[in-house]
Amino acid sequence: MLIAQISDCHVTASGTAYAQALTTEALENAVRHLNLMAPEPDIVLVTGDIADAGRKEEYEKAASILNRLKAPYLLTPGNHDHRARLRAAFPDHGYLYAEHQNAPIRYSIDAMPVRLVGLDSTRPGEHGGGLDRDDLHWLENSLQDDRPALVFMHHPPFGVGIGNMDAEPFANAHEFETILNGAPHVLRLCCGHMHRAVQRGFGGRNACIAPSTGLQLELNLTSGAPSRFMLEPGGLALHYLDERNWEPLEMVTHFGLIPGCGHSFAGPYPFFDVVSPV
Template sequence: MILAQLTDLHIKEEGRLAYRKIDTSAALEAAFAHLRTQTTRPDLVLFTGDLVDTGRPEEYARLRTHLAGLDIPFFLMPGNHDDRAALRAAFLDHAYLGREGDRICYIIEHLPLRIIALDSLVPGQGGGALGEGQLDWLAARLAEQPDRPTLVALHHPPFATGIGHMDQIGLADSAAFAEIIARHPQVERVLSGHVHRPIHARWAGTIASIAPSTAHQVALDLRPDAPSAFVLEPAGYQLHHFTPGAALTSHTAIVGDWAGPFPFFDEEGRLIE
């Protein structure tokens, strides 16, 4: 199976640019167009938060218009820029989001790889937390199927990246989260977004990763006091490839109209098989 992970869309109302510079809607459509060029169609698209920029109903309405053109099953998750009530109201037909309550957490069971989606949104804050109740829920769900390969997803990464201003708004209860993940070796990967860069780390006995944004990227500046800034590097998304009995592998796709693919030839012009 192939899971496409898209994150940090930051969709705005029509006519508005993110940070007065980025047309996030055009960027998302470009990402969808690039996704359609994949020679193997993804089985599922998982959007790991910051679906819109300010959580306004008008932004979710525009997001819904974009998603109407996506011909692959998809699931939505909230990030710190989202609003749970507005998200649920805009996607009433997505029953997994629930109708009320605090957290939007759910399990996707019908694929070879079990997917557990968590909610790290703390309203009014850039940083995130899972909370004791959701952590208990996660521990119980992992204990139900200890031998089934599982992927856990959330918006805020559970590890420090070295990008100081983003680490300051990271996951507050990452240590408690790590204790649970470390007890469950069936967790193949922990996926996240938030930092707008492709980053990987060994964490809690597994691999934790961050996908790039479909729009703008956070500046790669590892000084502890680096200012908060973004760059217009190429957008991207990740493809997670899983075969039962084999390793889960992850690939970062860079959005763009790139030349190729070209066959390989040696110096004499002979095709290299």
């Protein structure tokens, strides 16, 4: 099973975010890249900040691009998103449905060998994230049996050492960690928000943060790191498992780069079958 993850698309109606990043074209590149992959992903997770300012026209643009994906895809919101407008732009995504359009977007899907549990870590009006008691209770119920699961959401529940991004603690991180400590069948926690590929342990699980498709935050591991971005290549994460042959069942995560927006990568060239001169 191959689960692709893209994140922090920050689509704008003009095509450009923060006067520099061609984020709309970058999402087009990502979709093209995913559609050409062999093997094809079984599903694509989009872990938030789909739109840059939560505007209707941004979601319409994002939907027109994401709907070109050959694989099915699941959406979870980020702090730049607007729950009701996101729901409205993806009417075919029944799992987004809630009686109240501004209710948290959370769901559990059992159609694959791994249960996919999407959480809503956003707190409307705030940049930082967290999970409230209701979210945590819902999650505990969703993980009650021992079925292998992947949990995904926008905000990572821990700091990463980049000063400005660590300034806002994740609400109820300890309670969330306690739930994961009691759920060894969670194979991976997948997040976004940091616009960089990052890994860390959390609650006894391996947590992976996928890079942005369109703009990467400056890799500045100081407490005073300002909020700045780099036009490094867009990226994605690939979560792979061989559910028929791997015992015990484990998940492996690869991080890849996406060509386009001025970035191209030479190769591939032969490697293992070249005799090195000594």
